[in-house]
Each structure stands twice: as structure tokens, then as C-alpha cells.
Amino acid sequence: MARTGMRVRQRFDRRLIAPMVLGSALNPVNSSMLAVALVPIGIAFGAPPSETAWLVTGLYLATAVGQPVIGRLVDAFGPRPLYLLGTGLVGVAGVLGVLAPRLWVLVLARVLLGFGTSAAFPASMSLLRTEAERTGMASPAGVLATLSASSQVISAIGPTLGGFLIGVGGWHLIFAINVPLSLACLALGWLWLPRTHRGGHHGIDVTGMALFAAALTSLMLFLMLPGLTTLPLAVVAVGLAALFARRELGMASPFLDLRVLAGNRPLLLTYLRQVLSYITAYAYLYGFTQWLEHGRGLSPQGAGLAMLPMSGAAILATAVTGRSARVRGKLVVGGVVQVLACLGLLVVDGSSPVWVLAGIGVLVGIPQGLNGLANQNALYAQADAERMGASAGLLRTCTYLGALVSAAVTAAFFHNGAGTAGLHGMSWLLLGVAGLLVVVSLADRSLRRVGAPTA
Template sequence: MMLGSVLNPVNSSMLAVALVPIGLALGASPADTAWLVTGLYLATAVGQPVIGRLVDMFGPRPLYLVGTALVGAAGLLGAFAPSLGFLVLARVLLGFGTSAAYPASMHLIRSESERTGAKSPTGVLTALALANQTIAVVGPTLGGVLIGLGGWRTIFTVNIPLSAACLVLGALRLPRGRRGPAEPLDLPGMALFAGTLVALMLFLMGPQLAHWYLPVLALLLGLLFTVRELRAAAPFVDLRVLGGNAPLLATYARQLLSYVVSYAFLYGYTQWLEEGRGLSASAAGLLMLPMSLTAIAVTSVTGRHAAVRAKLLVGGAAQALGCAGLLLLGGGSPLWLLLLVVLVIGVPQGLNGLANQNALYFQADPARMGSSAGLLRTFMYLGALAASAANAAFFRHGATTSGLHDLSLFLTVTVGLLLVVTLPDRSLGRIGR
């Protein structure tokens, strides 16, 4: 489960160091190579809940095996792709292929817990979250090593042995569960959901007045999706059940808000360190490393404790403190102050994602655990895209100190909303009991 779940973050993070050599090799502009990032994000955000629903219906084993096999096929395509278009297709296949493991893992953990009557597996959930955070840290470093050894195509070919390992382990270890309830696939609902999400995400990737039709299209498709799901006998997303599950809806909102802050800080602060503070790219990367190490340490220490509400409150408070710290920074700020801000932000990195994952485990309908877990990942990517739009808006004229301070105020408001969604939610206190 852990190996399959890290396929998505490792492919997301390795590409960061490969965009420039890919552009040089294929004669592509930065705007063109950006589609390598966009393709994976779009496919993953759509694929996670769709494949998660298939996991709920047919069990985790077949979807896990098909998904990881698709990862290997994408690795082969990327290894021999003659043009940027084929590379984008390989990234889309990677997005769909890597969307299977996390919903399958969450479904399997919940179903095994119910089958055995065992206590909530907080250790397993912590290990799953920790594996994703760890690989996200080493992804750029791993990508740089692979490119140094065999060129940029190695970041695609590395998926072939990873896929093979997942297929072998999955075939040997995953239980052969029975097929889910005999109900038809809601293909129209899935298509409308995908169209709504793609239109919304394309607008968030480049919010401009000229793209006004994208949010309008997203709204129209969203309304059609809502009508379809409320009338369908076996809906893709049961909006009637979801609408009555206020705690789960709050968890999705917290996931979105917390990752807006997380991604905006990760990319915005790094960009300011290079342009506003004058650090080299390697020095900025080295300065950011303690944030990830702090997140891993915090997750390891707190993971076995089921205090979801406390994690979210401490995480939100730490995010607010870190955002306030950005207001103290300037072009001549000492390194110790830059590092202190990084260490403070590392605390919520290790708390919020784990807390939201554990909350969803107890709040979601067990029969729809796969699709619910997929939606959690979708809200994470929506937060990442909103963060990207915020960075573009506040750094319109470069990553200046004034832009960083304005970004800090925006993130402080976002953290305030996160705390507003968390404080009155008394259901969080009952999780794990």
C-alpha cells in the first residue's frame, strides 16, 4: 500500500528538476513544458474519486493492479517519446495510474478493520501519510540523481521497476475480495464531474478575464452534475448522503484551506528567497529542507494519537504564526530568521494532512471509502492550484518583499477560515473513541 501510494508524489516532485532539460532537448518553451505538470494534476484530480468509486464497487485488488500496470506503461511511453506531446500523454497516464493506490489503500484498511474487528489502525494510517511526505522530500533530489546518471528520460523509466514491484507485491499480498454490489456505473455522472473539475482547474491555472467562459462552463456542468446525481438510482457521488454528512464536508473544506496555505508558502517563499533575498537556487532548496524534516518528525511523534481536533488547532495556529513571520522578513533578513520561519511552518505540514486523513477515515461511509479518499486528494490539488493562482497574483512583478507581505495577509485570512471551520466542529473530539 505504501509503495503504491508514493507513486503519485514521487512523479510530481521529480519533474521539478527535469522541466528545463526537457525543454532544451525538445525545443519547448516553459509555457509548453508546464503542460507536463498540468497533465498530471488534471488526471489525478479527476482520476482519484472516479477510480476510488470503482474500488468501492469492485474491490481494491483489481484497481490497484490495473493502476500500477498503467504506471509501467506510462514509464515505457516516456522512455521512448519522440515529442513533447507524447510526454504529456505519458504524464496523463501516470496521473490516472497513480490515482488507484491511495483510494485502494484507504478502502482496504477500513474493510480489514471491519472484518477483523481490530482497533483503529492509526499506526498504519500514520505510516501511509509519512511515506508520502518522505518521498515528496526526496523526490527532487532523486530526480536530480537520475538525470545526472542517465538523462531526463530516467524520471520516466524509473516507473517501470516501481510498477513491477507493485504488481508483484499486489498479486501476492492483496486479498481477493468479493465484487461489490451489482449496480450500474454512473458514466454520465462521472463525465459531468470530470468536465466540471477540468474547466475549474484550467481557470485556476491561468485566471484571466479572457478565460471568463471557463468558470461559467464549470458552473453549468456542476449544476447538471448535481441534477444528475440527485436523480440517479446509483449515483457516482451520492450528494444526498454527502450533503447530510456535515463533518465530512468540513474535512474537505479544511483540506482545501490547509493546502492553499501549504503550497502557497512552499512555492512563494522559495521564490522570494531567490529573487527577494538573493539566495541561489541550491541555497534556497537547502534552507527549505528543515521544513520537510520537521513535518516528518511531527507526524512520527503525533501519528498514533487520535486527537484530530488538537492537531488541526495546533496546525492552524502554527500556520498563522508562520504567516505573521513573513511580515518580519526583508531583503536583509538574517539566515536564522529565515530558518525560524521554515521550522514553524514545518509543524502544520506534519499535522494538518494527517489529521484530515484520519478524520475522513472515521467520517466517510465505509461503502464509499475509496471515492471519499479520492475526493480528499482532489481537494488537496484544488488547494495547490488556488495557491498557484495566489502566488501569480501577488508576485505579478516578481517575488518582491512587498508581494510576500501581501501574500502573508492573504494566507492569514485563509488560516482564519481554517480555524473557523475547525473550532465549532465538536464531532472531531469523538474521532477515534
Template sequence: MLAVALVPIGRAFDVPPSQTAWLVSGLYLATAVGQPVIGRLVDAFGPRRLYLVGSALAGLAGLLGTLAPELWVLVASRVLLGFGTSAAFPAAMSLLRSESERTGRENPSGVLAALSVSNQVVAVAGPALGGLLIGAGGWHLIFAVNVPLSLMCLVLGALRLPRGTPSVGASHVDVPGMLWFAGSLTAFMVFLMAPAAAHWYLPVLGLAAGCVFVHRELRTRRPFLDLRVLAGNVPLLVTFTRQCLAHITAYAFFYGFSQWLQDGRGLSASQAGLLLLPLSATAIGVTALTGRRGRVRGKLVVGALFQCLGCAALLLLRADTPPWLLIALSAVVGIPHGLIGLANQNALYAQADPARMGASAGLLRTFMYIGALLAAAATAVFFHDGATDAGLHAMAWMLTGVAASFLVLCLADRSLGRVAHRGEGGAAQPPTP
């Protein structure tokens, strides 16, 4: 929803796109740090507790954003929202794994498809809903709507989620490891938000905290992240990398294209949101059609090809581009949205250590939000003077290069062929190092 609200918020507070970009960066910084940390807590204490706490934080964030008197309070609400929503995906993947173990059914592709469709609905219907809310009562409504949604999540979660019991390792959660990880990632992410030579100390601090983190994790009995297992699981590391690259282009399109539609094409927020509806329809349709097929390699390659096509098509856009071409582009970009996220989700389920499914799912989301953060930084750089045609075309060249790199990585990863075999034929065990 925020994608179509950045321009109205900037006008309301009289700030340029480089400052409203913090509304995106702040949430993704919080989520990039929070996902694996909360995912590990899900592994230790069960999904129900963490999901309910996260839902409550999301509601508080919505209330704070609705009443925000200035931009930086709005940014703080987005940071709180990032931590609150960090529980949802790790909790879902943890529930899937525990249900698979309970029933003995090792092929969850249908449920994973349903989860992916849910993600697609909220991700790509958000701009349209955001545009309608802004048209009805202003940008404050896109924050206020989180309050009733949070209450619904609290009620449904309390009624439906299994209570479960903490795992054996719940009393041995590696809190110092989590803090060193969070400190290191935060320093790097803050630098990426505003890269400059004057901020040289941030990556240095991040590297120092990262070294302490690695030293500790290699020596503790129950580490937050088992780096030996993770380093030996090359296919899973490649999946994380794919997730990052794919979402650089995905989120740059969401935020960059939406801002250009309003500033460069002269549309209203509501009109910009409606123009993204074909993306929603295509993404959901593609996910529904392909979701039950366990093979991931074909999905990734086809998705990468359409990503390249969509990024290159941005070079054709001008202030007088006819609406039918904008609608067609939106529909084309929906194809990789429907294929890539689901494929990476299936790959994770097959490649990750079952005992650390929550933490692994959190890391997958972390790499997604790192990609989103890089996209937000790119949008701030290319749209420094506004979302002009020239800025959009410069960003399109960068995005085409990223999409081409993603395609090469998909073609080169031979382990993807084995993911389908595990997902369709039996136990989803992590690959042998």
C-alpha cells in the same frame, strides 16, 4: 520532485514560469477528476485491480516524460501520471476499512499514521531527491525514476494485495454520472488554470454539466455520489473544505518557495532540494509522535497556527537572507505538514460512509488537489515575471489570509471533538445528519 525541476525545465524549453505551471496544473486536474472516479471503482471492483492498472499507467507516464521532445508532451505525461496515481489512496483506505471489518478492530490510528508517514516521506523528501537526480543527470531523471518505481508497485501489488471479489453493485457502476462529474470539474479546473474574462464559457459549461450531474444523481438507484447522504454529512463536507484550504498554503510553499530559492536566492536545484530536508524531518517526526493519538481537533489547531507563522515568515525573506533562517523556516513549515494531513485522514475515516470509503477518500484527495491547483495558479500569477522578492511577498500576504481562514474553520468546527471519541472507543460510524 517536480518542485525543484520547474526552473531547469523552463530553461531547457525556454519558457516562463506561467507555462511550466501547466506541469503542476495538468497533474492536479487529472488527479482531482480521477481520485473520486477511481475511488468509486475501487468500492465496486476491489482495490487490487485498480491499483495494478494505476501503477502500469504511472510507469508509462514516466517513460513518456523521459522521452518528451517539447513541453506539451511533458504536460501530457503528467496528466497520465495523475490518472495512474489516483488509485493508490482510495485503494489504501478501502483496504483499511475491509481489514477493520475482518478483524473487528475499529481503531486504525496506528495504520493511518503509517500511511501518513509514507505520504510525508514521498511528499517532502521529493524535492531533495529531485535535486539530487537533476544534479546527477538532468531533469529527465525525475521522470525516468517512475519506471522502476512503477515496476516495483506492480510486483508488490500482484504478490501482496488480496484478490477479493467485486461488490454486489459492481455491475451497476454509474458511468454516465462519472462522466458528467468529470466534465463539470474539468471545465472549472481549466478555467482556474488561466482565469480570464475571455474564458467565461468554461464556468458556464461547468455549471451546466454540474446541474445535469446533480439531476441524474438524485434520481438514479445506485449513484456515483450519493448526494443526499453527502449533503447531510456536514462534518465530512467541512473536512473536505479544510483539506482544500490547508493544501493551498502547503503546495504554494512547495512550489513558490522552491522557485524563489533558485531565482530569487540564486541557489541550484540541488541546494534548493537540500534546504527542504528540514521540512521532511520535522513532518515525519511530528507524524510519528502524534500518529497514534486519535484526537484531531488539537492537531488541526496547532497545525493551523504554525501554518500562519510560516506564511507570515515569508515576508521576511530577501535575496540576502542567511541560510540558517531558511533552514529554520523549512523546519517550522514541516510541523503543519505532519499534523494536518493525518488529522483530516482520521476525520475522514470516522465521518465517511464505510460502503463508500474509496469514493470518499478519493474526494478528500480531490479537494487536496483543488487546493494544489489553486496554489499553482497563484504561483503563476505572483511569479509572472519570475520568482522575485516582491512576488514572494505578495503571495505571502494571500497565503497568510488562507491560513487564517483555515484556523477559524478548525476552531468553529465542534464536531471534531466527537471524531476522537469514535476513533478511540469503538465503531467509526458516519455522523447522523
């Protein structure tokens, strides 16, 4: 029993973990399930890969724009209302996807999924910071690891789950599954998320948000279709970015405080590492999966099963290292193993045995379990507590910037089909990206302080 006059240390409210984990899983699982569904959806609608690619792009665009915008709204209005609105929208998008009569309606459903799934992660990071301050936890590494497992590792399970659902009831099930998931999130969020919030809604920079969204959308559309014909999109993106910067620098309460962000070099490097990490991760997730179906001749179910070693390795890496708040070692090891995985992709061909493909999957899975967790822990330590939602949203934006770059790379090298020559060409480029990740991680000395014991 605590003595009179002594401060009683409060415990973390573990009821929050279930809605945080389930809500944060919605985005990565929807992103990754589609990897094995693009071919059957294309067959169902008679659409070529150039059109089905918009199913990927639609979610990427909506998520990249939605995460920081909704994160800023979380900072202002609190996690609960944004969490409930977002997870409710996921259920609506799931119904629309099941009933979609045409491909472009299906693309709209993916866009709605992108916006709906953008709320849970910044809401969870905001809740985590509030609980840490209430309970006096300097670094809730265990809870952060659990949250990372829901967002980073579950993305590795997605292709296997997608292949299973397609085998059971066709591609419609990868949309239908969002309905029970949405209902579960709504129930958990309504019951257990706190109704109080210390922030206020004053100073919401709607114009800044609109300029940010327009600039980022223009940039990402250019990245999806780079070339002379789309070069005006890049010019528009630069112009809008300049207008956005000018406005934010002159605002008393900006959407993104660019002065603070520019002065936070460790956080900027964390964002850069996130982009680099996910260029390779998503190129493997979508590029290698397409090669398994086209170049190796596997079915969607077989391709999903072939991704199981990646899933297992990612889960194991997170489980083994998740309790430690230190990040530098995770990032260096993750980058080095990504280099080894890219070297492995250079030796496969249409006759490669299954054990070789499984071994490469393990090499890809280890960085998925390490890099996302480490960058999330780094952001938690580096970001301003009052803008944790927006900062966490920007981390997810960087994830999808990496994903869009990977999509552009995949489209370039698989222009004439997902053959082995294209896979090898893509692997050389990814090898350089993984090497740069190692260099950036080694050069960032501030990482030594993240998770280090404090007096």
C-alpha cells in the same frame, strides 16, 4: 492459548502495508519532485514558465478527476485490479517522460502519471476499512499514520529527491524513477493484495462520472487562468455541475450520493479543511521553491536541500502524533503554525541567511505532518464504509483543488518573475487562508468525537 468458545481476535495483515505505502507514495512524490525541475525543463525545451506550468497542471487535473472516479471503481470492483492497473500505468508514463521529444509529450506523460497514481490511495483506504472490520479494530491509527507518512510526508521529501536526481543525471531521472517504483508496486500488489471483494459492479454511473470530470476540469482550467477571457469556462463548469447534481439526485445508485454527502456536515468540513491546508502547503512548495532559485539565486540542487528542514519537521510531526487517533488538536496546532510560517515569509528577502530559511521550512513542515494525517483520520471515521474508496478519492481531489488555487495564486503574484515583492504579496493572502483554517477547525465541534475512546 485461546479458550474454547472465546472469539479469537485476528491480526491486521501487515503484508498489505508495503504495497499500500509504496503505491500511495507515487502521487505525492511525483507532484513534489517537479518543483525543482521546472527551471531546467524550461531551459531544455526553450519553454517559458507559462508553458512549463502545464506540467504541474496536467498532473493536478488528472489526479483531481481520477481519484474519486477510480475510488468509485475500487468500491465496485475491488482494490486489487485498480491498484495493479494504476501502478502499471505509472511505469508507462515514466518511459514516455524519459523519451519525450517535445514539451507537450512531457505534459501527456504527467497526465498519465496523474491517472496512474490515482488508484493506490483509494484502494489502500478501502483495504484498510475491510481489514479493520475483519480484525475488529475501531480505529487503526498506527496504520493510518503509516499511510499518511507515505502520502503527506513523502511530498516534503520530493524536492530534495528531485534536486538529487537532477544533479546526478538531469531532469529525465525524475521520470525514469517511476519505472522501478511501478515494478515494485506491481510485484507487491500481485503477491499480497487480496483477490476477493464483496462489492459488485452493478450500478456504475458512467454518465455521472463523465459529467463530474467535465465540470471539474472546466473549473480547474478556469482556476489556472482566471480572467475575463476564461470566464466562459466557469460558466460551463456551473452548468455541468447543475446537470451532474440533477442526474445524481435522480439515480438509485449514483456515482456520488449527494443526499448522503450533503447530510454529512463533518465530512464536508473535512474536505474544506483539506483544501485550505493545501493552498498554503503547495504555494510554499512551488512558490517558495521558485523564489529560492530566482530571488535567492540557489541552484535546483541547493533549493532541494533548502527544503530538507521542512521534510524533517513533517516526518517528526507525523511520528510523534501518528499513534493518536484524535484529530482536533492536530488541526488547530497545524493551522496556528501555518499562520506563523506565513508571517515568517513576510520577513525574508534575497539576503536572508540560510538559518532563517531553514526555520521557516520547519514551520511549514509541521502542519504538513499534522493536517494531512488529521484529515485522513477524520475521513476514515466520518465516511460511509461502502463508499470509502470514492470518499478517499474526493479527499485527494480537495488536495489538488487547493494545489490549483495555490498555482493560480503563485502565477498571479509571480507574473513578472519570482521576486521578493511577489513572495510577500502571496504571503499576505496565505496568511488569511491559514487563519480561516484555524477558525474552521475550532468551530467544528464534531472533531471532539473523532478518535475519542468508546465503550
